Amino acid sequence: MDSEKRIILTGFMGVGKSTVARFLASLLQCRKIDLDACIERAEGKTIAEIIKSSGEARFRQIESANLRRILICDEAQIIALGGGAWTIEENRRLIKERNFTTVWLESSFEHCWRNIRFSKRERPLASNKQRAAKLFDERQRLYCLADWHFIVKPELTSLDVARKIAEEVFSMQF
Ligand code: S3P
Numbered sequence: 001m002d003s004e005k006r007i008i009l010t011g012f013m014g015v016g017k018s019t020v021a022r023f024l025a026s027l028l029q030c031r032k033i034d035l036d037a038c039i040e041r042a043e044g045k046t047i048a049e050i051i052k053s054s055g056e057a058r059f060r061q062i063e064s065a066n067l068r069r070i071l072i073c074d075e076a077q078i079i080a081l082g083g084g085a086w087t088i089e090e091n092r093r094l095i096k097e098r099n100f101t102t103v104w105l106e107s108s109f110e111h112c113w114r115n116i117r118f119s120k121r122e123r124p125l126a127s128n129k130q131r132a133a134k135l136f137d138e139r140q141r142l143y144c145l146a147d148w149h150f151i152v153k154p155e156l157t158s159l160d161v162a163r164k165i166a167e168e169v170f171s172m173q174f
Contacts, residue, residue: 010083011106012083064091103147
């Protein structure tokens, strides 16, 4: 198994990045970090509260600062990003500079939208279907820049996806 590799999970809201990261960390017996959870801890507010009270531009600054801190100071082997973090050029540059392998969890908009609608988490940037669909379309060309693409079909569980990543990216045998 390739135990040195450190990976970043990216992909649209609702695709399951945080859950896949959790299963992957348990399969690889390593530590994972969730960028959104880190920001919420550091700021003492939910992501939705930050975006609603300070705006998206300020949220992106906070997000980039937290990502930078994690990439430089934390040894976690798996990092789950929020869906917009990878779309910021400075973040992508830093991720590459730090030699992370990037994994795009790719799925259909309808699949992501279903999860967004049924999730308890509030996502101000996906407050209605039209807005979310526009963002989804705009971001595909940026998610495409990730090193690995894994298609998350609706019939796959997050554990199935984590197993596939473990097998293919980390050459782990089950
Ligand atoms: C965002 C995705 C969210 C969160 C914030 C903005 C985005 O994370 O960071 O609401 O711009 O796609 P999830 O992808 O975990 O929902």
